[in-house]
Amino acid sequence: MRTVYAFLMTSLDGYHADADGSVDWFVSDPEFDAYTRAQGERIDTIVMGRRTFELMASFWPTSDGIAEDPVVAGFMNDLPKVVASRSLTEHAWGPTTFVADDLAGHLAGLKQDPGKEIAVFGSSTLLADLLPTGVVDELRIAVAPVVLGSGLPLFAGAAGPVALERTDVRAVGDRVTLLTYRPTAAG
Template sequence: MGRLTATMFVSLDGVVQAPGAPDEDRQGGFDLGGWLAPYVDESMNEQIAEWFSRADAFLLGRRTYEIFAAYWPRVTDPAHPIAGPLNTLPKYVASRTLDRAEWANTTLIADDLPARVADLKQRTARELQVHGSGDLLRTLTAHDLVDEYRLWICPVLLGRGRRLFPEGAAPKALRLIDTATTDTGVAVHTYLPAGRVRTGEVGAEEA
């Protein structure tokens, strides 16, 4: 059985909307798209390439799929550490609005997403990877389908935009298993699910 891993770029105040480009996602009038660009460096690229090398398949939301499909098929070098896996490995797109997907090796998932993803994990030897796809990731988290979160936390406060875990998300505990920092100040935290949230009283003495 494979593992479902989720990689996200996140601002310090939890925003995940449109990290890559100004026009990537202007929903809600968001005008700060491209906020990730100042923090991209070689160490980030190397870590992303290493993670992509572990993939057996990709699971994407519709918006992320459309962004990827508009760019990566044009990168034809099979040895490229990102384009190579994306162009050749199976891709699954969670969408009720797409009626076709022309990128090679792409399958649409329109219904029964939790069951379909659980089945994909059973049939994946290594990693079923989610990149971006915030709405999809929130659904997967709600159904306890994520095995590892890889969060790139950028030192920027955006003050608005769609957040990774919005108000009302189910309480869940996570366990930090790895951390690193890039030269541009991005904190790379890797977490595993750790069950329910435990509470207590700070400073309370045992009877």
């Protein structure tokens, strides 16, 4: 069975985006970039919420996106995407499937198909909705050494507690700490 993991960056004080919705504070270095690029070899499906999809679609297919990181641009542009959206039904950045209702059910079905891992990129609000459903198998939270003071909380709108077990903590490069968690049956 395939697994679904979520990969997000957060500030040290727990915000996924600043007060203006910007993520221009995200940090990186060569080792973190290598970690990010390597994800393209382990996944064959990308899951996003509508806002994250529109942000990514405005960058990765462009000449700037391709020039910034051709490896990430390659898998972002080529891999199938599943997008939770009630307003979008088609988009030029493909291949894309839009799911208006029951994304958790859709992902549960995809997990039964043969293939590689399924990655939820960004999309903290979507992740807050998916976590209680049990469809997400692992969280990979990249913590940036930045304090924002306000913004969009990492799990804004989460419906109830979800118990997590820490499975790994490690530095990825000089700036990012990667926290890995697995949801547990106890909640």
